[in-house]
Amino acid sequence: MYVAVKGGEAAIANAHRLLADRRRGDRTLPSITIQQVVEQLGLAVDRVMAEASLYDRELAALAVRQARGDMIEAIFILRAYRTTLPRFGYSEPVDTATMKVERRVSATYKDLPGGQLLGPTFDYTHRLLDPSLIDDAAVEQPAVKEPGEHVMRVSDILDGEGLIEGDGRMPEGHVMGDLTREPMEFPMARDLRLQALARGDEGFLLALAYSTQRGYGRTHPFVGEVRIGEVEVELDLPELGFAVSLGVIRVTECQMVNQFMGSAKQPPQFTRGYGLVFGQSERKAMSMSLVDRALRTDEFSEDIVAPAQDQEFVISHADNVQATGFVEHLKLPHYVDFQAELDLVRRMRRDYDAARAGSQDGMKEAAE
Amino acid sequence: MDAKLKQESPPDLARKEGMRLLARASSDELNAAWEALADKPDISPVRGPETGLVMVRGRIGGGGDAFNLGEATVSRATIRLSTGEIGHGQLLGTDKQRARLAAIFDALFQREADRAAVQALHRAIASRIEAEDRRTAEETAATRVDFFTMVRGDD
Numbered sequence: 301m302y303v304a305v306k307g308g309e310a311a312i313a314n315a316h317r318l319l320a321d322r323r324r325g326d327r328t329l330p331s332i333t334i335q336q337v338v339e340q341l342g343l344a345v346d347r348v349m350a351e352a353s354l355y356d357r358e359l360a361a362l363a364v365r366q367a368r369g370d371m372i373e374a375i376f377i378l379r380a381y382r383t384t385l386p387r388f389g390y391s392e393p394v395d396t397a398t399m400k401v402e403r404r405v406s407a408t409y410k411d412l413p414g415g416q417l418l419g420p421t422f423d424y425t426h427r428l429l430d431p432s433l434i435d436d437a438a439v440e441q442p443a444v445k446e447p448g449e450h451v452m453r454v455s456d457i458l459d460g461e462g463l464i465e466g467d468g469r470m471p472e473g474h475v476m477g478d479l480t481r482e483p484m485e486f487p488m489a490r491d492l493r494l495q496a497l498a499r500g501d502e503g504f505l506l507a508l509a510y511s512t513q514r515g516y517g518r519t520h521p522f523v524g525e526v527r528i529g530e531v532e533v534e535l536d537l538p539e540l541g542f543a544v545s546l547g548v549i550r551v552t553e554c555q556m557v558n559q560f561m562g563s564a565k566q567p568p569q570f571t572r573g574y575g576l577v578f579g580q581s582e583r584k585a586m587s588m589s590l591v592d593r594a595l596r597t598d599e600f601s602e603d604i605v606a607p608a609q610d611q612e613f614v615i616s617h618a619d620n621v622q623a624t625g626f627v628e629h630l631k632l633p634h635y636v637d638f639q640a641e642l643d644l645v646r647r648m649r650r651d652y653d654a655a656r657a658g659s660q661d662g663m664k665e666a667a668e
Numbered sequence: 669m670d671a672k673l674k675q676e677s678p679p680d681l682a683r684k685e686g687m688r689l690l691a692r693a694s695s696d697e698l699n700a701a702w703e704a705l706a707d708k709p710d711i712s713p714v715r716g717p718e719t720g721l722v723m724v725r726g727r728i729g730g731g732g733d734a735f736n737l738g739e740a741t742v743s744r745a746t747i748r749l750s751t752g753e754i755g756h757g758q759l760l761g762t763d764k765q766r767a768r769l770a771a772i773f774d775a776l777f778q779r780e781a782d783r784a785a786v787q788a789l790h791r792a793i794a795s796r797i798e799a800e801d802r803r804t805a806e807e808t809a810a811t812r813v814d815f816f817t818m819v820r821g822d823d
Contacts, residue, residue, distance in 0.1 A: 355724065355740035356761060386720040388742055393725040393734040400801055402808050410815055418811040444806035453730060468728030478723065478736050490728065491735035498726075498737050532688075533740060535722055537756060542680055545688035546722065546742055547760035553730060576726045578738055 323368050337361035346550075346579025347371060351620060352378035353480075353499035355549050355578050372501075372620050379621050392534040392543050396553045396576070399529040401451045403582075407523040408557060414451030419528060454525035455555050455572070464557065464570040486612045493595055493615060494588075498577055500618030502584045508608040509590035517594050517606030520559035521573070526582045528552045552577045556589035563601045571600065686777050686786065689793040690770040691759040697796075698769040701789040705782075710750035711772060717745035717757075717764035743767040753778040 324331065338345055338361045348360040352375045360378055367373035403419025406412055418424075455467065470476075470491060477492040488496075497505065512519050530548040537544055554575035562568035573593025575585035594608040607613055617623060690698075702708075719741060726737040744758040745768040755775025757767040773789060776782040 350738070353738035354721075355738060359741065359762070382721060382739060385741070386718075387739075388720040388722050388744065390723045390736070391725050391740075393727045394737070396726070396730045400804065402804060403811075416813040417808050418813065419808055420811075442807040443810040444803075445809040445812070447802075447805040447809040448812065455730060467730055467732030470728075470733045474733070476734055476736070480723070480736075480739075491733065494726075494728065495736045495738075533722070533724055533760065535742070535758065537758070539746075540680070540683075540756065542684055544684055544756075544758065545691055546740075546758055547691045549724065549740060549760065551726075551737075555730065572729055574729050576737055 323366070332365060334358055334361045334365065337364055343580060344369070344371065346581055347502060347584075348374045348378055350578040350581060350584060351375045351499055351501060352382070353578075354378050354382045372624050376621050376624065389535055391546070392536065394531040394533060394549075394551065396527070396531055396551070397453050397456075399451075399527060399531050399551075399553075400548075401527055401529040402550075403529070403580075404451050404525065404527040405523070406454050406525045408525075409454060409457065412452065412454065412457060413449055415448060417451070451527070453555075454557075465572050468572075468574065484615065486615075487598070488611055488615055490592075490596065493611060494574065494576070494592060496615045496618055497575075497588045497591060500588070501620035501623070502581065502587070504618055504620070504623075505587035505591055506583060508594075508614060509587035511606065512590055512594050512608045517609045519556075519573070519590060519593050521590055521593070522557045523586065524555040524557040524572070526552070526554045526585065528580050528582065550579055552579065552581050552585040554582065554585035554589040556586065556593055558593050560600060565601060571596070683774070683777060686790050687756070687758075687770070687774055689790045689797075690757060690773055692797055693766065693770065693789070693793050695763065695766055697789065697793055698766060698773070701773065701785070701792075702769060705776075705785065707781075709772070709776065709782075711747050711775075712750075713745070714748050714754065715744070715746040717743060717768045717771075719743045719762045719764060745771040747771045747775060749775045749779065751779060 338357050341361075341364065344364055345357055345360045348363055348371060349355050349357065351371075352360065352363070354360075356378075359381065360374070363374035363377040363381075364371075366377060401414070401417060403421060404414060404417045406416065410416075455464065468490060470489065474489065474491075477489060477495070479492060479495050484492075484496075511517070513521070528550065530550050532548050533546045534543040535546055536542070552575075556573040556575070558571045558573060560566070560569055560571040571593065573589035573591070573596075575588035575590075575592065577585045577588060591608055591614060594606070595611050595614060596602075597604050597609050602609070604610055720743075721739040722742045723739050724737045725734045727734055740760055741762050742758060742760055743762055743764045743766065744756070745764065746757075747755050747768065749755070753775040755771040755773070755778070757770030757772070757774060759767055759770060773786050777786040
């Protein structure tokens with residue numbers, strides 16, 4: 301029998317009131333402002349924008365604050381917000397070659413046009429806790445130098461010898477997909493996979509990327525280039541007949557270069573994996589590029605032998621909003637389901653006990 | 669893209685550049701320019717101001733075919749001046765008032781009498797952005813690695 305139950309309104313209201321209190325914390329301390337989150341927890345803001353798949357620093361900071369720093373909750377809130385807004389259109393593709401570069405490193409070429417620009421990196425720090433931050437010690441102004449030449453893309457340098465695959469092309473006649481408009485279907489084309497990976501969970505993609513390095517679908521990677529900086533976003537205005545700039549966004553791009561032994565169809569060469577992520581997040585961009593390359597098994601006639609190469613497995617589980625929804629729903633009331641299962645287990649147990657008792661009787665009889 | 673650029677006539681390019689700068693203008697810059705206008709125009713709204721989303725696209729490998737990277741918030745407005753000029757404002761973020769002011773200055777740019785004032789605003793925005801970009805480039809340049817080769821003792 302199905303019994304509908306209601307209740308808990310007062311408990312829920314009070315729980316949310318308590319949540320608001322705990323979020324605010326000690327009232328004798330000043331409340332943290334959105335601009336402080338944007339300025340001082342910028343990489344948390346970037347992660348929320350990337351995985352919510354919505355570029356807006358202020359709203360992402362608000363989400364971080366509202367979620368008490370719970371990143372996936374913040375991502376969930378921002379993802380939900382975007383569903384309330386109308387879609388104005390699709391931008392022109394951003395041009396990362398003209399990026400205002402704030403960091404660019406290459407692990408394949410030491411001396412390359414534009415040089416190795418470390419930018420604001422955690423690399424080469426000693427990862428020691430810094431007690432001076434407790435007392436809010438004054439911070440030095442950054443050093444400055446005369447800027448050098450244009451920061452050339454590494455893939456353009458490698459292209460000269462014909463030993464590296466070109467930028468990715470989709471098959472003739474392919475219509476670009478949009479995950480936010482059509483349900484997922486497998487096999488999924490590379491453009492859609494990249495959209496899914498760009499908003500995929502950083503931890504999940506990091507683990508998969510790591511698994512390819514440890515031998516689960518080896519890809520022999522080198523970082524051709526990682527670059528971070530601002531690119532212009534342009535939108536075509538039909539009423540004017542030309543595209544206009546809407547402003548700039550900061551993105552992180554990774555060009556992963558992978559050794560490839562060649563196949564019946566293709567000569568030995570370097571192949572590529574691509575990562576592009578909102579904000580400053582090279583861990584995510586690098587992971588994305590490794591997973592992108594691992595998933596291109598059909599293009600290189602590679603056998604699928606590892607999880608990172610299985611597109612249905614990877615893409616279906618990369619979205620942390622979906623994942624948390626399904627995992628966390630388990631804590632919501634399942635009283636009726638459980639009663640039904642309890643009843644079933646009781647019956648099975650009765651049958652089991654009866655069968656055991658019967659066979660013991662049978663054995664006793666056989667012994668006599 | 670190149671073919672499209674060629675179709676644009678020179679006045680369009682000037683307007684396009686102006687719109688690029690207005691999209692980057694701060695509230696303070698727009699409000700100050702508005703306050704400084706001696707003759708405030710009569711404005712009627714055509715569309716918005718409203719906030720929505722634009723799907724930002726990237727290119728596979730940086731220069732290949734396009735894919736959808738993720739969305740960005742965009743605010744836009746279209747207005748008409750009493751003299752008939754239509755102005756469009758569109759910029760990243762949720763600041764509808766900035767979009768409306770950007771649309772007004774886009775319309776004023778088309779009016780001979782106000783063009784000089786709008787161009788002064790364009791120049792102010794451009795020089796601020798240039799200074800910011802220059803500063804960032806200099807700070808980045810200071811983190812450039814200078815490699816040197818250790819000399820091997822040959823004897």
